[in-house]
Amino acid sequence: MRVGVYPGTFDPITLGHMDILRRGAKLVDRLVVGVTTNPSKNPMFSVEERMAMVRRETADMGDAIHVVSFNSLLMDFAEREGASMIVRGLRAVADFEYEYQMAGMNQQLNHRIETVFLMADVSLQPIASRLVKEIASYGGQINRFVTDAVRVDVEKRVREIGLKGD
Structure with missing residues (x-):
């Protein structure tokens, strides 16, 4: 059985994440979506909330998707x-430089696990969770970047936390 891991904070999960997730799932028999606990990113949602969000958004993808958290x-x-x-999505050259370095370090840690890069769909390349949160915090529309349920x-x-523009 071919198993892949798609790691990320998914705070929140975006249409870009979903694109990479759907395409990455075609490469393996089982895709583990690893929701990380990265406090340096100042998450809007708890790990449990993000896991629930990812599970809800991937419910129609069948049993091949497994959502778990990790802190290692x-x-x-x-x-x-x-x-x-390891499945990683790329949006821009800046992503590639960072991801290339991480893939090299990861290979040093475990040469048996390959990193596979998938380019995000051109229409989804500018989407970043950080920007979605920023736009929303100023009252902007985010419906082009996330599903309706995630937008809500x-x-x-x-x-709950208040708009930045207030």
Whole structure:
């Protein structure tokens, strides 16, 4: 069985993430979506909320998608999951430079696990969770970047914490 890991904070999950997830799932028999606990990114949603969001958004993709959280080195997590592949999405050259360096370091940690890069669909390349949160926090429309359900989640959270423009 070919197992891949698609790691990320998914705070929130965007249409770009969903594009990479759908395409990455075609490359493996089982795709583990690893929701990371990266406090340096100042998450809007808790790990549990992000996992629930990803599960809801991938519910129609069948049993090949597994959503779990992790708080460890990616390569240790991938090894525990039995993965032979890390799936990463690329949007721009800046992404490539960072991801290329990370793939090299990960290869040093575990040469048995390959990193596969998928280019985001051209229409989705500018989407970043950080920007979605920023736009929403200023009252902007995010419906072109996330599903309706995620839009509702983000807008509700923005109301709870208050708009930046206020």
